[in-house]
Amino acid sequence: MTAVKISDGLGNQLFQYACxxxxxxxxxxxxxxxxxxxxxxxxxxxxxxxxxxxxxxxVGVSGIPTKPLKVLVRAWMRKAKFSGLRELREKEPxxxxxxxxxxxxxxxxxxxxxxxxxxxSCRKELSExxxxxFAMSSYAExxxxxxxxxxxxxxxxxxxxxxxxxxxxxxxxxxxxxxxxCSQLDHPVFYVFSDDISYVKEQFGNGEDxxxxxxxxxxxxxxxxxxxxxxxxxxxANSSYSWWAGFGSLSGITVxxxxxxxxxxxxxxxxxxxxxxxxxx
Numbered sequence: 001m002t003a004v005k006i007s008d009g010l011g012n013q014l015f016q017y018a019c020x021x022x023x024x025x026x027x028x029x030x031x032x033x034x035x036x037x038x039x040x041x042x043x044x045x046x047x048x049x050x051x052x053x054x055x056x057x058x059v060g061v062s063g064i065p066t067k068p069l070k071v072l073v074r075a076w077m078r079k080a081k082f083s084g085l086r087e088l089r090e091k092e093p094x095x096x097x098x099x100x101x102x103x104x105x106x107x108x109x110x111x112x113x114x115x116x117x118x119x120x121s122c123r124k125e126l127s128e129x130x131x132x133x134f135a136m137s138s139y140a141e142x143x144x145x146x147x148x149x150x151x152x153x154x155x156x157x158x159x160x161x162x163x164x165x166x167x168x169x170x171x172x173x174x175x176x177x178x179x180x181x182c183s184q185l186d187h188p189v190f191y192v193f194s195d196d197i198s199y200v201k202e203q204f205g206n207g208e209d210x211x212x213x214x215x216x217x218x219x220x221x222x223x224x225x226x227x228x229x230x231x232x233x234x235x236x237a238n239s240s241y242s243w244w245a246g247f248g249s250l251s252g253i254t255v256x257x258x259x260x261x262x263x264x265x266x267x268x269x270x271x272x273x274x275x276x277x278x279x280x281x
Contacts, residue, residue, distance in 0.1 A: 003032040003082055004109040010047045010221055011240025012112055014130075016046055017055075019100075021120050029105030030056040032084070036074040038069055050222040053129045056115055080113035082108050094266055114240065116247065116268055127248045132226055137217035140227060143191075146211075147230050152188040155179055155231035157242035160196035166280055169238055169257055171203055173276040177235040177255040180272065184253060193224050193242075238262045238276075246271070 004020035024031040033055050035046040039062045046060060059077065064070040088100050090111025096118065100109070115216050120127065136144070156178070160168060181188050191211045192265065194200045204210060204212045217223055228234070228245035233252040236242035238259050245270065246254035256267045259276040267273065 001030045001032055001085060002027065002086055002105055002107055003034055005037060005111075006033050006035040006046065006048065007037050007041075007044075008112075008168040009044060009241065010225065011242075011244050012114070013046070013048050015112055015114045015240060016109070017053060018122065020109050021054075021126070022119040023101060023107065023109065024099050024105070025122060027103075027105040032056060032081075034078075034108075035060040036070075036077060039064075039219075040070045040074065047222060050133055050183060050219065050220040052131045052133050082262070089228065094263075105261075114266070123247065124250065127229075127250050130226070130229060130244075130248045132222060134219065134222075136223050137215070137219065138225070139215055139217060140219075140223040143213065143215075143227055144230060147191060147227060150189050152185040152233065153231040154178075154185075154188045154190045154233045154235060155228040155242070155245060156190050156192045156235045157228065157237040157239060157245070158192065158194040158196070158200055159237045159239045159241070160194060160199060163238075167238060167260065168274050168280070169259060170279045173257050173259075173274055174204075174235065174261055176274055180255060180274070181233060181235070181253065185233065188233065190235075191227070193228055204232045243267075 002020050004016050004023040005017050020031060021149055035058060038044055038046045039060045061070040061073045064073050085106050086103050086106040087108045091097055094114050096115040178190060189209050189211060191213055192200055193213045197212050197214055201212060213224060215224055225245060228242060229248045234246040234249065234254040236246050236254060236256050238257050254271045256271045256273055257276040258273050276278060
């Protein structure tokens with residue numbers, strides 16, 4: 001059994017899944033996703049089941065009524081189900097540790113595993129699985145058709161929210177990235193995804209080459225991800241969410257920021273790097 005702890009937001013969940021999928025593919029055995037830590041997190045939720053990802057089992061404690069009881073059951077489950085596995089903890093953030101493939105098919109992966117080299121050989125398979133497992137909303141279906149009918153569609157991701165004043169990218173990065181793609185493509189159309197779309201409208205206006213994604217669906221997170229991935233080209237944020245949209249699309253141009261810990265090693269070699277000024281100190 002290759003088991004993996006699934007935690008944090010959708011982008012990080014995908015990194016954890018992809019690494020475990022690659023380890024299991026090389027060493028055989030079953031693949032088990034442990035999302036019990038997410039089931040006690042009031043700010044995050046398990047989202048991998050919203051895609052057509054393959055695994056043998058996903059285990060958690062979502063059916064337990066109270067948090068204290070969930071914590072107790074989680075501890076018991078870890079001991080009962082995974083105690084016979086070798087726990088492999090990530091040694092270095094964003095690093096690559098080839099040795100995790102050397103321990104066979106009885107391992108428990110505990111980390112973020114945010115390095116594409118772990119699963120680069122599985123990229124096509126992962127991309128094919130990154131499709132919604134549910135019927136998308138009418139808004140998302142209509143937008144998907146428009147994106148697919150548009151030549152040189154470009155996803156643009158601006159993350160605000162908890163990043164504001166701490167790690168939000170300067171607007172100059174986006175303007176430079178959009179200018180670059182305009183020089184490379186014939187009449188690109190930019191589809192903008194953000195958790196603060198009113199701010200984006202204030203800064204960029206409503207030009208005919210801009211489309212603001214304003215999805216009212218309860219499945220917005222997964223639907224918007226799929227819409228982003230479906231674009232021909234990408235301008236990603238310093239975010240694992242849009243990183244995966246670019247990685248999962250397989251073709252086109254992806255522009256990425258060099259900013260703090262999001263350094264050159266974090267991105268595939270063919271992505272276009274733009275150095276972003278650190279405006280937050």
